[in-house]
Amino acid sequence: MSDCQPAILQPIPALARYASYTLLPDSDPRAALRRLRGVTDGERTFAGIGQSLVSALGREIPELRAFPEFSGRGIDVPSTPAALLLWLRGEDRGELVNRHRGLDGLLSGAFRCTQVIDAFTYDGRARRDLTGYEDGTENPRGRKAVATAVSRRKGIAGSSFLAIQQWEHDLHRFEAMPRREQDHCFGRRRSDNEELDHAPASAHVKRTAQESFDPEAFVLRRSMPWAEGERCGLVFTAFGASFDAFEALLRRMVGEEDGITDALFRFTRPLSGAYFWCPPLKGGKLDLSALGL
Numbered sequence: 057m058s059d060c061q062p063a064i065l066q067p068i069p070a071l072a073r074y075a076s077y078t079l080l081p082d083s084d085p086r087a088a089l090r091r092l093r094g095v096t097d098g099e100r101t102f103a104g105i106g107q108s109l110v111s112a113l114g115r116e117i118p119e120l121r122a123f124p125e126f127s128g129r130g131i132d133v134p135s136t137p138a139a140l141l142l143w144l145r146g147e148d149r150g151e152l153v154n155r156h157r158g159l160d161g162l163l164s165g166a167f168r169c170t171q172v173i174d175a176f177t178y179d180g181r182a183r184r185d186l187t188g189y190e191d192g193t194e195n196p197r198g199r200k201a202v203a204t205a206v207s208r209r210k211g212i213a214g215s216s217f218l219a220i221q222q223w224e225h226d227l228h229r230f231e232a233m234p235r236r237e238q239d240h241c242f243g244r245r246r247s248d249n250e251e252l253d254h255a256p257a258s259a260h261v262k263r264t265a266q267e268s269f270d271p272e273a274f275v276l277r278r279s280m281p282w283a284e285g286e287r288c289g290l291v292f293t294a295f296g297a298s299f300d301a302f303e304a305l306l307r308r309m310v311g312e313e314d315g316i317t318d319a320l321f322r323f324t325r326p327l328s329g330a331y332f333w334c335p336p337l338k339g340g341k342l343d344l345s346a347l348g349l
């Protein structure tokens with residue numbers, strides 16, 4: 057039986073590197089993918105495959121599609137697809153840089169790295185966003201986490217579907233708000249992480265209350281803060297057995313249902329958005345049989 061890549065069900069690591077790749081024109085990715093299969097354990101080195109790569113191989117993966125663009129009032133949610141994503145997880149930045157260089161070499165005949173995001177954990181066990189709010193509290197756990205994030209569909213059992221967006225925060229703008237207003241953006245109190253009963257309808261946890269959707273819209277979030285020079289934000293990272301729950305959540309965040317936009321947009325914006333199929337593991341190796349490999 058196939059298992060999912062273990063990183064999906066694990067807490068976020070101290071450090072990570074998200075590396076996106078494009079497929080080089082007129083190249084055959086098969087040999088590079090076979091090499092990648094040999095070194096991807098799904099835990100320290102995690103791989104996601106984009107729609108363009110699947111179609112370059114003449115295949116189809118059920119549920120996989122391109123990331124949709126969304127627009128709300130004054131809000132653009134971009135779609136920036138990639139052929140391949142590596143999520144390199146570890147504790148030592150030097151080791152991550154060198155591991156990434158090694159993988160780049162291994163993929164170089166067919167792929168080119170187009171973007172690197174260095175990410176980290178903020179405040180150890182609390183796993184905070186850079187605003188200081190705890191992120192991941194309402195994540196499903198145990199068997200529910202597995203049911204939420206891992207597909208049992210015949211032919212791709214053990215697969216997961218990853219939605220990823222790089223958000224850039226304007227923390228000066230956020231910090232200029234009084235604390236009560238900040239708490240109302242999230243719908244939780246930063247001081248003790250308690251959910252606020254009387255938060256406005258625009259509060260993030262009101263917009264995204266997973267049980268309030270029909271069907272319920274649970275996702276398994278493994279987001280990590282990022283920073284580069286003066287810029288910073290969150291790499292929103294969510295796994296599902298399909299993309300349906302993520303899309304329902306995002307539609308409500310941009311106000312498609314009732315015209316109310318998520319208060320997060322007052323201080324943060326998505327710069328990117330991409331979907332990936334995360335193949336299962338078989339015998340501890342990436343199982344690419346659905347791609348004919």
Ligand code: HEM
Nearest residue numbers: 185189190191192193194223261264265266290305306324
């Ligand atoms: C910069 C972007 C974002 C930040 C800083 C952020 C932060 C947070 C925080 C602090 C919480 C409350 C604690 C928790 O339950 O984790 C939360 C909850 C949640 N967020 Fe986000 N989030 C962001 C984007 C998104 C996006 C794009 C989605 C989905 C499309 C999303 C889905 C959720 C869900 C499902 C919950 C739990 C709601 C519930 O059932 O109570 N978030 N987020």
